Amino acid sequence: MEKNIKDAWTRKSPYDRFFDFTAASADRYSILTGQIERLKLNSAVISVEGNKHIFIFPPGQKSIRSSGGVFPFSGKSPYLLCAHYDRAKGSPGANDNSIAVFHLLNAAAALAAGGADNWMIVFTDKEELTADENFENQGSYSLARKIKSWGLEKEKIFIFDSCGAGEVFILSTTTDHILMSRDSPNSNKLREAVTELRDHALLTANHLRLEKVLLAPTPFSDDVGFLRAGLASQTITILPSQEAEKYEALLRREPDFADKIISGKIKAPEEKRRLPQTWQNLNSARDTSARLTPHFFEQVVRFMTEICV
Numbered sequence: 001m002e003k004n005i006k007d008a009w010t011r012k013s014p015y016d017r018f019f020d021f022t023a024a025s026a027d028r029y030s031i032l033t034g035q036i037e038r039l040k041l042n043s044a045v046i047s048v049e050g051n052k053h054i055f056i057f058p059p060g061q062k063s064i065r066s067s068g069g070v071f072p073f074s075g076k077s078p079y080l081l082c083a084h085y086d087r088a089k090g091s092p093g094a095n096d097n098s099i100a101v102f103h104l105l106n107a108a109a110a111l112a113a114g115g116a117d118n119w120m121i122v123f124t125d126k127e128e129l130t131a132d133e134n135f136e137n138q139g140s141y142s143l144a145r146k147i148k149s150w151g152l153e154k155e156k157i158f159i160f161d162s163c164g165a166g167e168v169f170i171l172s173t174t175t176d177h178i179l180m181s182r183d184s185p186n187s188n189k190l191r192e193a194v195t196e197l198r199d200h201a202l203l204t205a206n207h208l209r210l211e212k213v214l215l216a217p218t219p220f221s222d223d224v225g226f227l228r229a230g231l232a233s234q235t236i237t238i239l240p241s242q243e244a245e246k247y248e249a250l251l252r253r254e255p256d257f258a259d260k261i262i263s264g265k266i267k268a269p270e271e272k273r274r275l276p277q278t279w280q281n282l283n284s285a286r287d288t289s290a291r292l293t294p295h296f297f298e299q300v301v302r303f304m305t306e307i308c309v
Helices: 002-006 015-022 028-038 094-114 139-149 174-180 185-207 222-228 241-253 257-263 277-281 294-306
Strands: 042-048 051-057 079-084 119-124 156-160 168-172 213-216 234-239
Touching: 015 028, 015 094, 028 042, 028 051, 028 094, 042 139, 051 139, 079 094, 079 139, 094 119, 094 156, 094 294, 119 139, 139 222, 156 185, 156 222, 168 185, 168 241, 174 185, 174 222, 174 257, 185 213, 185 234, 185 294, 213 241, 222 234, 234 241, 234 294, 241 257
Parallel strands: 079 119, 079 156, 156 234, 168 213
Antiparallel strands: 042 051, 051 119, 168 234
16 A cells, blocks of 8 residues: 555656566656657757667747757757756666656646746756766757757756655756866856856746755766767756765865765765765666655646746
């Protein structure tokens, strides 16, 4: 009975195919596009260098065809909400990043019903990298280059990654640390753009009266691929309050630990054990639905929709 109550959220749309999506043999692309069709969302699949990125637009917006055409919002500055739908091999990917995908489906339906018209949602392909790949192999890198060619350099990109366990909103400062070592006109411009995105996220959190928000470096996401291609973005993730408090204390005590996270140098088991438990579970068989916290899902979806205002 307890399990049935805990999993009740998976019987509600659009979460009703969540367990199918996290199954070992799941065709995640087909499940996701099927859910989009069921929700009657205005969408298009755009392939870039072999990666299939799934776009959702407001109702009535003209969508691009893969063979060309006029892209919606060209020359304007829409809100672009992203979540990667791929997962690491051998992991169910419940928190990384299935739940953020389903939250964004929920947000897309709400935005479409509410009449908002200055947003796009993108489910990105190939965020996860193998040991012999670098960030220019990320799907977000080639996608960002394509976005720039469409005249969408003014879009406001917010990335949602691992948003299913806990209630503390972590606004990533990873790109700040990367840009800190660069000194060029373009780097200064990117720093300003990142600051604007973060300020907007903080205003949204304040508007929703979210009590627990932390600015801190986080493991890489699509933000690094976007940054390498010259686009600013703000990654948002979630941690349980106890983990967030311990992590904040660790960073105060050992500021250099942030550099290890950003550079990916945390390899030894004793170092990994110092990370928040939620992050230790990512990309592993332990990333299951058991650690998700459904009672906080609504505030995450509200944040996603309010950030587009």
